[in-house]
Amino acid sequence: MTFANSGFSGKKRLLGLDPGLRRTGWGVIDIDGSRLVHVGNGVVCSTAGLDIAERLVELHSGVLNLVKKFQPDEVAAEETFVNKNPESTLKLGLARGSVLLAPALSGVSVTEYAPNRVKKSVVGAGHANKDQVQMMVSRILPKAILFNEDSADALAVAICHAHFAQNRFLNEKVGIRNHGKLSHNSTRSRMKELINAAILKEENQ
Numbered sequence: 245m246t247f248a249n250s251g252f253s254g255k256k257r258l259l260g261l262d263p264g265l266r267r268t269g270w271g272v273i274d275i276d277g278s279r280l281v282h283v284g285n286g287v288v289c290s291t292a293g294l295d296i297a298e299r300l301v302e303l304h305s306g307v308l309n310l311v312k313k314f315q316p317d318e319v320a321a322e323e324t325f326v327n328k329n330p331e332s333t334l335k336l337g338l339a340r341g342s343v344l345l346a347p348a349l350s351g352v353s354v355t356e357y358a359p360n361r362v363k364k365s366v367v368g369a370g371h372a373n374k375d376q377v378q379m380m381v382s383r384i385l386p387k388a389i390l391f392n393e394d395s396a397d398a399l400a401v402a403i404c405h406a407h408f409a410q411n412r413f414l415n416e417k418v419g420i421r422n423h424g425k426l427s428h429n430s431t432r433s434r435m436k437e438l439i440n441a442a443i444l445k446e447e448n449q
Contacts, residue, residue, distance in 0.1 A: 255274060255275065255276050255277070256274070256275040256317045256318065256409065257272065257273075257274050257275075257283070257315065257316045257318075258272070258273050258275065258316055258317065258318055258319070258320060258405055258406060258409070259271070259272050259310065259311070259314060259316035259318075259319045259320070259347070259352075259402065260272075260273070260319075260320050260321070260398040260399055260400070260401035260402030260403070260404075260405065261319060261320070261321040261322070261343060261344075261398055261401065262321070262322050262394050262395075262397040262398040262401060263303075263321060263324070263336070263339055263343040263344070264336065264339060264394065265290060265299060265303075265335050265336060265338070265339040266289065266290060267287045267288070267289050267290075267392075267394050268287060268288045268289075268303055268306070268307065268339070268343050268394070269285075269286075269287050269391075269392070269393075269394030269395045269396070269397050269398035270285065270286055270287065270288060270307070270310055270398045271284070271285040271395055271396075271398035271399030271400075271401070271402050272285070272310075272314045272316065273385065273399065273402045273403065273406065275406050275409065280385065280403065280406055281385075282385040282387050282388035282399070283314065284314070285388060285390060285391050285396075285398060285399055286391045286395050287391060287392065287394050287395055288302075288303055288306030288307055288310070288343075289302075289306075290302040290303050290339075296335065296338065299339075300338060300339065300342040301342075303339055303342045303343050304342040304343065304345060304346055307343050307346035307347070308346040308349075308350070310346075311346055311347050311350045312350075316347070316352060317352070318352065318353050318354075318355065318405065318409070319344075319347040319352050319353065319354045320354070320355045320356070320357060320401045320402055320404065320405035321340075321343070321354060321355075321357075321401060322356070322357060322359055322362060322397065322398075322401050323357060323358050323359065324336055324337060324340055325359060355408075357401060357404050357405065361404065362397075362400050362401050362404045363377060365400075365403065365404035365407050365408075366380050366381065366384070366400045366403050367380045374393050374396075374397070377396060377397065377400050378393060378396040380400075381396050381399050381400050381403065384403055385399060385403075
């Protein structure tokens with residue numbers, strides 16, 4: 245996938261996570277200039293017969309190994325879906341905390357996205373089903389062989405974060421910070437600087 249006129253010329257690695265107690269999906273992509281490149285995807289599993297504490301250790305260790313192996317610049321995770329069953333919700337929350345602690349302890353920033361925002365970003369509809377998400381992930385990352393639906397969801401989170409990372413870069417380019425605009429004069433001055441720099445670069449070529 246490419247971003248039209250993104251202006252981003254660097255490279256950034258993103259790790260997407262779809263936390264779960266039984267299986268935590270993961271997906272790694274690179275933002276390479278205006279392209280998204282698939283790096284890897286899979287799941288970290290916990291052993292069903294173990295005590296909850298031991299399962300949390302398995303998840304934490306597994307994600308920590310991913311962070312060490314792939315060295316992501318940023319991590320994105322899907323927010324917890326609140327189940328009607330309080331016990332299930334509690335266990336998912338524990339798993340989530342164990343998973344997100346791994347990148348946090350490694351000094352990697354973690355951004356969270358609601359499921360409907362991820363679907364909207366990838367599919368274009370906030371209520372898309374899993375089949376639609378997998379289909380779009382395969383289109384966006386044609387070289388990816390999806391391990392399962394959990395890893396597809398994790399890649400979708402990474403793609404969603406890539407979109408917002410590109411938007412953040414563009415906003416910073418024109419002087420927008422913290423979701424607020426600078427004064428009109430400051431913005432116009434910054435735009436003038438960018439235009440002059442572009443003209444100077446063209447003249448020197």
